[in-house]
Amino acid sequence: MNAPATSSSATPAPRGPQSVPQPLRIAITTGEPAGVGPELTAMALAGAAAHWPDAEFVVLGDADLLAARAAAVNVDWAALCTIGAGSRVRVEHVPLAAPAQAGKLDAANGRYVLALLDRAIDGAMARTFDAIVTAPLQKSTINDAGVPFTGHTEYLAERTHTPRVVMMLAGTGARPLRVALATTHLPLKDVPAALTIDSLVETLRIIDHDLRRHFGVPQPRILVTGLNPHAGENGYLGREEIDTISPALKAAVAAGIDARGPYPADTLFQPRYLNEADCVLAMFHDQGLPVLKYATFGEGINVTLGLPIIRTSVDHGTALDLAGTGRADAGSLIAAVDAAVSMARFRHTRAS
Structure with missing residues (x-):
């Protein structure tokens, strides 16, 4: 990748x-x-x-x-x-x-x-x-x-x-780490069913809109995780990336949103990716927030977008x-x- x-x-x-x-x-x-x-x-x-x-x-x-x-x-x-x-x-x-x-x-x-x-x-x-x-x-x-x-x-x-809001946590500083969530307080077993093409497109639209509206980011770049290990390994470890996440990204890009992925979550959170991103969209609560809280805990914030x-x-x-x-x-x-x-x-x- x-x-x-x-x-x-x-x-x-x-x-x-x-x-x-x-x-x-x-x-x-x-x-x-x-x-x-x-x-x-x-x-x-x-x-x-x-x-x-x-x-x-x-x-x-x-x-x-x-x-x-x-x-x-x-x-x-x-x-x-x-x-x-x-x-x-x-x-x-x-x-x-x-x-x-x-x-x-x-x-x-x-x-x-x-x-x-x-x-x-x-x-x-x-x-x-x-x-x-x-x-x-x-x-x-x-x-x-x-x-x-x-x-x-x-x-x-x-x-x-x-009708839809987005939970985003962010660090502080000149280049803050921002992590938004496609789903929030759900049992893990309910997450796959909660992810739909329409919901992901709307979530990406809200992130793009509010990064411009509230944070002055002129052209937000959003990196999107997969749901499964290794982003599904081409379907061998799950089809959500193929059937839901990738089609949502294609629709978002067609709407003018700079959204990229899906990336394996275990390798996305490293400087060579994050230094070039304005926000990461994670699929569920404990996929993205442990990384962010490890990096910024005690100085980070929670913002409700949308x-x-x-x-x-x-x-x-x-x-x-x-x-x-x-x-x-x-x-x-x-x-x-x-x-x-x-x-x-x-x-x-x-x-x-």
Whole structure:
């Protein structure tokens, strides 16, 4: 298999346009109250005025919980949220359903977590918020509260009435590694049936469109994995590459999308391919994300493509064992906030 030859530059979301309305308004959901989300929010926003002078942040969560978790990580939350010169942070109080203890899940707060997310989505859809950033939540708590819940990605699609969204994780830097998923939170046995020509073409269209719209990549190059070992070995190890993935790539190319493959996933993730790509499309969750998280964990972000709103998130979970200890790292949430601000800036610049 020959390596791709040339590609457009894989740039991060552009920074610093001059015509953006002031300030951008970014909502942050603080996620599972027993997890690290509340304290990471405080840590990330401690330098908000200096890092993002053109943005203000609306933190969604229980005000008392946020103050207590901020104190645990030595952030002066009252001073940070005081209205005045240089203040860029305010709390929109959403009360807990039950007292929250760091590290201990309580199903009584499952609907509280969803209330935070609903408020952020509604505000973004109404253009009250320019973007939303979501701290990690605990799926089991929401399900234990009696609400069927698969994940942020699927819930955002349902609440925004978006027929198809794409989950993409990305590293940071001048040439970020980006990995998008053709399927998300499915049992492995259900993945082959979920892959269709039409769904793959639509997924590639969304990736191509949003890399242009949100990240300023002028001509995205997308490398696509196969599903089976060795990309099916010409049908000897499975026919999905022949019957589904290759026809989808042919249709995408005919539509003007620079999509190439299918490549064996075990050899695709190396510099001679990735240096010439803007995104990799993997067929299932644990095919692409272990590689990306190995390379970028703690500094990567999760972006939901295809939505009518901007949404970014962290690349990790609730870290219940670290909650309240002061040992959690806010790097991924800082990167998610930075990406949300940059994407919002770029959208306003394009619209102006």
